[in-house]
Amino acid sequence: MGSSKDDVDRLFACFKCGVSPPQSAFRVRPRQQGKKLRVTPSAEGDGGGSSSSSASTRKAGENASEHREPSSAAIKFRNRKQMSPVVFYGSPQGVPVKKPMSLLRLLREIHIDLKKQTDLISRDVVWATFPRQDEAIRFSKEHAHTKVFSYQDHLSGQRRFLVSTYDEFWRRYNNMDPQIRHHYEVIQEGSPCHIYFDLEFNAKLNQKRDADEMVDTLVAVTFSALQDKYSIEGQEEWIIELDSSNEEKFSRHLIIRIPKTAFKDNSHVGAFTSEICSLIAAQRAANPNLDKLYITKDSSGAEPVDQLFVDTAVYSRNRCFRLAFSSKSGKKSFLVATGRFKCKNMNDKELFMESLICRLDDDCDKLLICKLDLECKKALHFDTEASVTRIQAKNCRVAIDTYRSDFPQAYTYGRSPFPALDGFIESIASFGSVSGNPHTAEQILSQK
Known part of the structure; x- marks a missing residue:
């Protein structure tokens, strides 16, 4: 074959004459990331009949095509997100209890907000006015240390209601x-x-x-x-x-x-x-x-x-x-x-x-x-x-006695048998450097 022919012409001529093409005629494409290509080596030697060489070439091409299709499907499958068998089927020991971190975080933020609100409205400086008595009583019930008062406007005589503590009311009342x-x-x-x-x-x-x-x-x-x-x-x-x-x-x-x-x-x-x-x-x-x-x-x-x-x-x-x-x-x-x-x-x-x-x-x-x-x-x-104080103390004592009878002696001291509950209480009760470790009712009563 003349040297003026390019690679395509020389390859075509080889297939036409039944001669195996030279190794230089194959141009291996760059391997793509994530894929593995199989290259079938050419037959050794230039001898042999044209029919056997052509048949072997076609068979090699078919085999290469058959191998490429499952390989590409496997590559696509491997590129998808895979799920852990433990997640899909579940753990033999059971799924561990997840701590409600989002709930604890939310309750912690609420605790901080309420603390700020309490700091802004001190127990001794509450002074809120209302046009209706039921609104004032409702507000007073939410703040147990307050009482409801009423007053008449000096000019119009219109009656309004206010909620305050005894000390704060007297302080303003005395200066009026x-x-x-x-x-x-x-x-x-x-x-x-x-x-x-x-x-x-x-x-x-x-x-x-x-x-x-x-x-x-x-x-x-x-x-x-x-x-x-x-x-x-x-x-x-x-x-x-x-x-x-x-x-x-x-x-x-x-x-x-x-x-x-x-x-x-x-x-x-x-x-x-x-x-x-x-x-x-x-x-x-x-x-x-x-x-x-x-x-x-x-x-x-x-x-x-x-x-x-x-x-x-x-x-x-x-x-x-x-x-x-x-x-x-x-x-x-x-x-x-x-x-x-x-x-x-x-x-x-x-x-x-x-x-x-x-x-x-x-x-x-x-x-x-x-x-x-x-x-x-x-x-x-x-x-x-x-009075209410004595009744509440009595009810508390009855509740403690019932608690003791329902649980073993070991559970009435130290932390409770429910770690999640202890963690929840501690997250709510803790503030700053002060730890809010939960106490049993037995320990609380023993400290009085």
């Missing part, structure tokens, strides 16, 4: 202009409270009345009822007496604070007051001194009405009761101490705190009950029960 003090304590439904009376009558229709004597008589009857119903001997040093009388109207507030004791709520105080009124009415004929408690009330009829000077309408739920040093909107009569009973040697803050109906001392451990008897609806049932 006395002329705009129109504030009330909201006696919330279901809240323990002290005995309180609202005493009033028309001064012009009841002239020559000795108000102090009337109050003393009412106190004597009240102490007699306490002794009879609850075996409590009353003391005058328990009494706070406030007065806002003027020429037209006699008005006093009487608060009796029994040490370590309170009524379950103001509905029970109302029932007890009704019992006192019934006793006065029943003994009026036999005891002429009780006549002093009856006053003449202005009426539209020809003859005036004779009734007790005790207002029995102030025991409704969520009742607003005027605070010491306050006046009604548009009035100039302030509620101040009379200087009798316990008010003799008290400063303004002590008087204010002692006159609060729902403020209980930390050592209060008994609640008085006065309600209708279930068997006889016309009779009152008098009883006592432990």
Whole structure:
């Protein structure tokens, strides 16, 4: 073959004549990444018939094609994402419990946010106002250290509600202009409270009345009822007496604070007051001194009405009761101490705190009950029960005893048998460098 022919022509001529092409005629393509190519070596020697050489060449080409197709399919399969057999079939030992890291992280962030919110709103500086009473009560229930108060706008007389602590309220209240003090304590439904009376009558229709004597008589009857119903001997040093009388109207507030004791709520105080009124009415004929408690009330009829000077309408739920040093909107009569009973040697803050109906001392451990008897609806049932603090402590003790009986002794000390639960509690309780390791109830009680 002439040298002028290129490789293609020479290769074609070789196949045409049945001669095996020289090795230089094969140009191996560059190997692609991820693929393995098989190259069939050429037959040794230039001899042999044209038919056998052609057949062997075709067979080699077919074999190479057959080998390339499965190889490329395998390469494509290997390039896909593979799944672990353990993931697909599952571990023989079972899948380990995954820690809810995302949940713990979220709760940790919530804990930090709540801590920041608590830092911004300190327990002693809460002061929030609301146009509606139910909104204020709802907010107060979310902040257990707060109480609900009410006030009237000095100009419009419109009533609004505010939530604050006793100390913060007094701090602002004491620095307020006395002329705009129109504030009330909201006696919330279901809240323990002290005995309180609202005493009033028309001064012009009841002239020559000795108000102090009337109050003393009412106190004597009240102490007699306490002794009879609850075996409590009353003391005058328990009494706070406030007065806002003027020429037209006699008005006093009487608060009796029994040490370590309170009524379950103001509905029970109302029932007890009704019992006192019934006793006065029943003994009026036999005891002429009780006549002093009856006053003449202005009426539209020809003859005036004779009734007790005790207002029995102030025991409704969520009742607003005027605070010491306050006046009604548009009035100039302030509620101040009379200087009798316990008010003799008290400063303004002590008087204010002692006159609060729902403020209980930390050592209060008994609640008085006065309600209708279930068997006889016309009779009152008098009883006592432990305060909320004692009830909670008792329930906690019962829960601990039940816990001990349900689990082995080893589980009542140290960490619980649930590591995931311990980790969850620790992530929530820990803050900064302080570790929130969970304690058992047994350890908590032993540290008190």
